[in-house]
Each structure stands twice: as structure tokens, then as C-alpha cells.
Amino acid sequence: xxxxxxxxxxxxxxxxxxxxxxxxxxxxxxxxxxxxxxxxxxxxxxxxxxxxxxxxxxxxxxxxxxxxxxxxxxxxxxxxxxxxxxxxxxxxxxxxxxxxxxxxxxxxxxxxxxxxxxxxxxxxxxxxxxxxxxxxxxxxxxxxxxxxxxxxxxxxxxxxxxxxxxxxxxxxxxxxxxxxxxxxxxxxxxxxxxxxxxxxxxxxxxxxxxxxxxxxxxxxxxxxxxxxxxxxxxxxxxxxxxxxxxxxxxxxxxxxxxxxxxxxxxxxxxxxxxxxxxxxxxxxxxxxxxxxxxxxxxxxxxxxxxxxxxxxxxxxxxxxxxxxxxxxxxxxxxxxxxxxxxxxxxxxxxxxxxxxxx
Amino acid sequence: xxxxxxxxxxxxxxxxxxxxxxxxxxxxxxxxxxxxxxxxxxxxxxxxxxxxxxxxxxxxxxxxxxxxxxxxxxxxxxxxxxxxxxxxxxxxxxxxxxxxxxxxxxxxxxxxxxxxxxxxxxxxxxxxxxxxxxxxxxxxxxxxxxxxxxxxxxxxxxxxxxxxxxxxxxxxxxxxxxxxxxxxxxxxxxxxxxxxxxxxxxxxxxxxxxxxxxxxxxxxxxxxxxxxxxxxxxxxxxxxxxxxxxxxxxxxxxxxxxxxxxxxxxxxxxxxxxxxxxxxxxxxxxxxxxxxxxxxxxxxxxxxxxxxxxxxxxxxxxxxxxxxxxxxxxxxxxxxxx
Numbered sequence: 034x035x036x037x038x039x040x041x042x043x044x045x046x047x048x049x050x051x052x053x054x055x056x057x058x059x060x061x062x063x064x065x066x067x068x069x070x071x072x073x074x075x076x077x078x079x080x081x082x083x084x085x086x087x088x089x090x091x092x093x094x095x096x097x098x099x100x101x102x103x104x105x106x107x108x109x110x111x112x113x114x115x116x117x118x119x120x121x122x123x124x125x126x127x128x129x130x131x132x133x134x135x136x137x138x139x140x141x142x143x144x145x146x147x148x149x150x151x152x153x154x155x156x157x158x159x160x161x162x163x164x165x166x167x168x169x170x171x172x173x174x175x176x177x178x179x180x181x182x183x184x185x186x187x188x189x190x191x192x193x194x195x196x197x198x199x200x201x202x203x204x205x206x207x208x209x210x211x212x213x214x215x216x217x218x219x220x221x222x223x224x225x226x227x228x229x230x231x232x233x234x235x236x237x238x239x240x241x242x243x244x245x246x247x248x249x250x251x252x253x254x255x256x257x258x259x260x261x262x263x264x265x266x267x268x269x270x271x272x273x274x275x276x277x278x279x280x281x282x283x284x285x286x287x288x289x290x291x292x293x294x295x296x297x298x299x300x301x302x303x304x305x306x307x308x309x310x311x312x313x314x315x316x317x318x319x320x321x322x323x324x325x326x327x328x329x330x331x332x333x334x335x336x337x338x339x340x341x342x343x344x345x346x347x348x349x350x351x352x353x354x355x356x357x358x359x360x361x362x363x364x365x366x367x368x369x370x371x372x373x374x375x376x377x378x379x380x381x382x383x384x385x386x387x388x389x390x391x
Numbered sequence: 392x393x394x395x396x397x398x399x400x401x402x403x404x405x406x407x408x409x410x411x412x413x414x415x416x417x418x419x420x421x422x423x424x425x426x427x428x429x430x431x432x433x434x435x436x437x438x439x440x441x442x443x444x445x446x447x448x449x450x451x452x453x454x455x456x457x458x459x460x461x462x463x464x465x466x467x468x469x470x471x472x473x474x475x476x477x478x479x480x481x482x483x484x485x486x487x488x489x490x491x492x493x494x495x496x497x498x499x500x501x502x503x504x505x506x507x508x509x510x511x512x513x514x515x516x517x518x519x520x521x522x523x524x525x526x527x528x529x530x531x532x533x534x535x536x537x538x539x540x541x542x543x544x545x546x547x548x549x550x551x552x553x554x555x556x557x558x559x560x561x562x563x564x565x566x567x568x569x570x571x572x573x574x575x576x577x578x579x580x581x582x583x584x585x586x587x588x589x590x591x592x593x594x595x596x597x598x599x600x601x602x603x604x605x606x607x608x609x610x611x612x613x614x615x616x617x618x619x620x621x622x623x624x625x626x627x628x629x630x631x632x633x634x635x636x637x638x639x640x641x642x643x644x645x646x647x648x649x650x651x652x653x654x655x656x657x658x659x660x661x662x663x664x665x666x667x668x669x670x671x672x673x674x675x676x677x678x679x680x681x682x683x684x685x686x687x688x689x690x691x692x693x694x695x696x697x698x699x700x701x702x703x704x705x706x707x708x709x710x711x712x713x714x715x716x717x718x719x720x721x722x723x724x725x726x727x728x729x
Contacts, residue, residue: 099629128635138626138633145630146648146649147627150724209634
């Protein structure tokens with residue numbers, strides 16, 4: 034593809050620094066994202082994990098500048114390929130949308146316009162950023178549909194979204210996102226609305242295309258299985274903040290923070306001992322209008338009593354490395370989280386594997 | 392697509408035939424009163440019998456219905472008596488197709504009475520429709536795009552207040568102030584285009600048309616506003632924004648296409664209804680349209696005229712339905728035409 038050759042894998046592409054997205058409502062200020070910092074390198078995949086309302090989608094929409102002209106207040110810094118997105122004019126941001134950063138949405142049926150053919154919608158995305166004729170855009174749409182694995186793309190290009198199956202629709206969405214060869218693709222729960230059997234195909238396709246286009250991907254999900262398969266790095270979000278961040282394998286094997294433990298304990302494992310228990314995280318996600326003081330997870334945290342005094346409820350823990358690996362950071366007051374995880378959490382949900390890593 | 396259209400039209404015709412049957416069963420089951428109304432107070436039994444025979448009221452209802460249908464398609468004779476046609480053709484009135492019956496009150500064929508009234512009603516309806524669709528949808532779009540601002544509140548509020556006024560009040564207000572006192576508009580009267588040209592025709596019907604239009608306008612403003620607002624929160628609008636389309640393209644192409652489609656349905660039905668006459672508006676401006684004719688016919692027990700108008704109005708509504716159905720197959724690709 035056109036500018037893929039100049040892209041160097043590993044070169045930092047996106048820096049999000051102290052991103053804050055607040056919404057003013059009648060009831061008060063909703064602190065959807067509150068001081069979020071992360072980086073994504075070219076050719077790399079970042080998985081953002083968290084419950085509904087943790088701010089994962091809102092922070093991604095901020096990268097696309099889709100909070101402009103709404104009731105949202107966005108501050109901090111989003112630097113994409115050396116350009117500060119938050120200080121761009123609306124028109125300059127529009128030119129970047131779909132060209133330098135593209136998005137794949139959760140539900141491909143509702144995210145495609147029902148009255149326009151798939152080819153017209155992909156071609157439109159191409160024509161916004163490229164001065165080409167309609168027939169050239171159509172040709173490009175056919176090429177893209179072929180690339181994402183739609184059979185007979187020259188015939189299916191004129192089909193409407195309702196004539197596609199769920200998996201094909203998501204393939205078409207991916208084709209639309211990649212049509213301008215963007216450096217960064219944000220996939221917001223791309224497999225949530227799909228059949229389980231199709232999910233793996235879509236993830237494989239994303240990985241294949243990532244290698245081909247050498248783009249960076251941010252994959253937003255609540256499915257740790259997706260993260261394990263796709264992501265090089267993982268960012269766990271809770272209550273609008275990053276609570277743990279690190280290389281995928283390291284984070285999944287040595288999680289340092291009770292919320293991450295909770296996420297891991299609530300994932301069923303088909304190969305595991307049938308006697309292993311699934312442990313849901315008690316309680317509900319925090320109110321973003323009146324977030325709890327201190328660590329926002331403390332009302333649901335079963336380990337808060339291990340921390341002396343009232344620290345969890347009063348002091349916001351800093352994001353820092355607990356393992357000695359500077360790339361693996363977490364936000365928790367607990368001392369010696371690794372030992373607690375191995376001895377208590379893992380022993381409880383998966384006794385057979387507890388301690389194996391030690 | 393062609394087969395779909397043909398099927399819709401055939402279904403429409405069948406509905407129309409059923410509609411005439413229901414109308415006949417309701418109106419013609421007991422024709423004594425109608426016969427009485429046809430010949431006045433001092434009606435002798437012999438006179439009644441003659442009138443009943445002449446108008447075909449002595450037949451059973453289903454026979455009357457059959458003759459009515461035959462009349463619509465091929466025309467019919469009054470009285471329908473082959474022997475009389477042979478002996479004294481001068482006593483028989485031939486009603487050519489489309490024959491909707493004979494109005495004793497008007498001493499004329501129903502179709503001939505309705506024909507003149509029809510153009511009056513169509514004129515008011517078409518001009519009113521153009522006004523309320525163009526202005527109503529436009530104001531609705533503006534209100535949606537300026538949601539929550541004073542512009543939005545003024546548009547919705549004012550159209551609602553106007554809607555709340557009775558039609559006869561609005562009509563008289565316009566008549567008195569715009570036509571009589573200021574003279575800005577011509578005194579409303581119907582002049583066929585053939586007689587006075589387009590401008591005389593339009594000038595004559597514009598005030599009744601505005602009166603009729605403001606009643607429908609409020610609904611279209613609110614409906615358009617609601618559809619545009621609803622559509623703008625759809626996921627595919629966010630997709631369009633994420634592609635980098637300009638706000639103009641997002642609204643003009645993606646939002647309107649989806650938001651205005653349901654309005655086609657409403658517009659088709661409402662147009663059909665006003666084509667069948669607007670009794671109050673026509674009465675206020677003293678226009679001899681179908682609405683006024685229906686009121687007069689009902690008061691005078693002129694059943695044939697009433698049947699004619701009901702059938703005519705049903706035909707418009709059914710036709711509008713067919714047109715909207717076919718139009719929808721073009722507008723919305725999800726509507727299956729197979």
C-alpha cells in the first residue's frame with residue numbers, strides 16, 4: 034500500500050497524555066475519562082479492557098475528535114504521528130478522520146447506512162480523502178471487499194447491508210476503515226455483535242491486514258480472550274482511569290491489581306478443570322457523576338482491608354511499576370500483589386495452575 | 392419491480408370494489424327516506440313507485456351494487472329498462488361511464504355534479520400540500536438542527552399555536568385581514584386555469600390553501616424534527632462522521648435520506664385525504680368543492696352524491712397507498728419487492 038513502506042514497526046505513533054473527557058449534564062459533570070495516558074507504536078496492537086462505562090469507548094472517540102461540538106469537555110494531549118489532535122481546527126481534524134485514524138464500530142448492522150449500498154459507502158469513504166471519480170472509488174471498494182474476504186466482490190459491491198451476513202458486514206466495515214490506509218485503526222468491540230464462530234475469523238482478518246498495512250490497532254473489548262489473541266499491550270480501564278498497563282503476556286500472567294484479577298477470574302476456560310469456579314466481580318461499576326473517593330475500585334475490592342487505615346477510600350493510588358518491569362504499571366495500594374494473586378486468587382479459581390509460574 | 396407494482400395496483404382495485412360494496416350496504420339498505428327526499432312532502436304512492444323504479448331503488452341491494460359497478464365501467468341507463476329504451480328512447484337518460492349514479496336533487500348525473508367540485512378541491516389541496524410540505528419540512532429541519540435554541544422553541548411553539556386555532560377562525564382571519572382590509576391578496580374565488588391562467592387561479596385559491604396548510608403544518612414540523620433528531624443519533628451517522636465527511640454531507644446525505652423517508656408515507660395519506668375535500672375551509676371561503684358538496688348532500692339526503700364522494704375519496708386513499716408502497720420500494724432497499 035502507498036505509504037506502508039515508510040512505516041517502521043515499533044516507532045511510536047500515538048501518545049495520549051493525561052486525557053480528560055468530561056460531559057456537562059443537568060445532573061452534574063460526568064467524568065467519563067479522567068487522566069488517561071498511554072502510547073501505541075506502529076504495527077502494534079493495544080487492547081483496552083474494561084466494563085461498560087469505564088471510559089474505553091469515550092477515550093477512543095476523543096482520538097477521532099467526535100466529541101467536538103457536543104457537551105463534552107476534552108483536555109490533555111492526543112499526539113498522532115507528531116500532530117497534536119486536540120489543537121487542530123475542526124476542518125483539519127475532519128481531514129484526518131478516516132484517513133489517518135479510522136474506526137470499526139461494534140454493531141456493523143446499525144453502523145452501516147441501510148439505504149446505501151456497501152460499495153457506495155466504502156467508495157464514499159475513499160472519495161472524501163482522495164480526488165477520484167466514482168468509478169475509481171467503486172473499483173477501490175471492490176478491491177477492498179476482496180481483500181477482506183468477501184466472495185465475488187465485484188457482484189457484492191452493489192448489495193445493501195441487509196443482504197450481508199453479520200460477519201460479512203463487519204468485514205465490510207473493516208474494508209471501509211482501511212480504505213484510506215490509516216496509520217491507526219480503532220476497533221470498538223469489533224466482535225461483540227457477532228456469532229462466536231465468526232469472531233475468530235474477524236480477529237484473524239484484522240491481524241492479517243495489520244501485517245499487510247502495518248497499521249497500529251487499538252482494540253476495545255471486555256473479552257480477555259480477544260486481548261490474549263490480538264494485543265501486544267493491554268490497558269485495563271476502570272472508572273475513567275488506567276488501572277493497569279503492560280505487555281499482554283506479562284499482564285495476563287502476573288496481574289498486579291484486584292480489578293484485573295476479577296476480570297481474569299470471571300473468564301471461563303474450556304480447557305480448565307470443570308471444578309474451577311467462575312468468580313464474578315461483586316457490585317456495579319462506579320457512578321461517573323460522583324465517583325468514590327480514593328481508588329475508584331475500592332467499594333468492590335475484597336482486598337481493601339489488607340491496606341492499612343482508610344487509604345483505599347481516601348488516596349488515589351499512582352500508576353507505578355510493582356514488578357520491576359517499567360512497562361508494566363498498575364494502580365493499587367496493596368503490598369506484594371503478586372504473592373496475594375498466586376496464593377489466594379489463582380488458588381481459588383484455578384488450583385491446578387496456581388504457583389506454576391513460580 | 393414491475394410485478395410488484397402490478398400486484399399492488401390489483402390489490403388496490405380489489406379494495407376499492409369492496410369499499411363500494413360496504414358503502415352500498417350502509418347507504419342503500421333502506422331507501423324509503425331517500426325516495427321521500429327525492430319527491431318532496433306530498434308524495435303519492437304511485438309517484439314513489441315511479442321514482443324508485445327510475446332510480447333502480449326497487450332492486451335488492453346487491454343488484455343495485457352490480458348495476459353501479461357496471462355503470463362505473465360501461466355506463467348505464469335511467470331507468471334501466473330495455474323495453475322502454477326500445478319503445479320510448481326519449482324517456483331514458485343515458486349516463487356515460489364513469490357513471491356514479493343520478494342525483495334526483497340536482498337533476499343531474501353524480502359525476503357531472505362532482506366533476507366541477509373536484510377541480511376546486513384538487514386546486515386547494517395541491518396548493519395547500521405544496522405549502523405545508525415545503526415549509527413544514529423545512530421548519531422541522533431547522534428546528535432539529537437548532538435543537539434547544541430559541542429558534543427551535545419559536546418554530547415549534549408558533550406552529551403549535553396556529554394548529555390549535557380552529558380552521559374557521561384562521562380562515563376568516565386571513566379572509567378579513569389579507570383579502571378585504573389590506574387587499575394584499577385577491578378575494579378568494581375559484582377560476583379554472585383554462586379560463587384565467589395560472590396566476591389568477593393561484594391568487595384565488597392561495598388563502599384557502601394557506602388555511603388548510605397551517606393545520607397540517609404543525610404536525611409535519613414536529614414529525615420532521617423528531618425524525619431528524621432520532622436519525623442523527625443512529626450509529627451509521629457516527630460512522631459517516633468517522634469517515635471524515637463534512638457536517639454538510641453527514642446531514643444532507645446520510646441524515647435526511649433516512650429521516651425524510653417516513654414522511655413520504657404520511658404525506659401520501661394526508662394528500663389523499665385533502666383531495667377528497669376540505670369541508671370547513673371550503674365553507675369559510677364559499678368554494679364549491681367536494682367537501683361542501685358532501686355536507687350539502689348529507690343534509691339533503693342526496694344518497695347518490697354521498698356514495699359518489701365516498702367512492703371517490705376511497706379511490707384517492709387507495710391510490711395514495713399504492714403510490715406510497717411503490718415509491719417505498721424505490722426509496723428503501725430493505726423493502727422486498729419479490
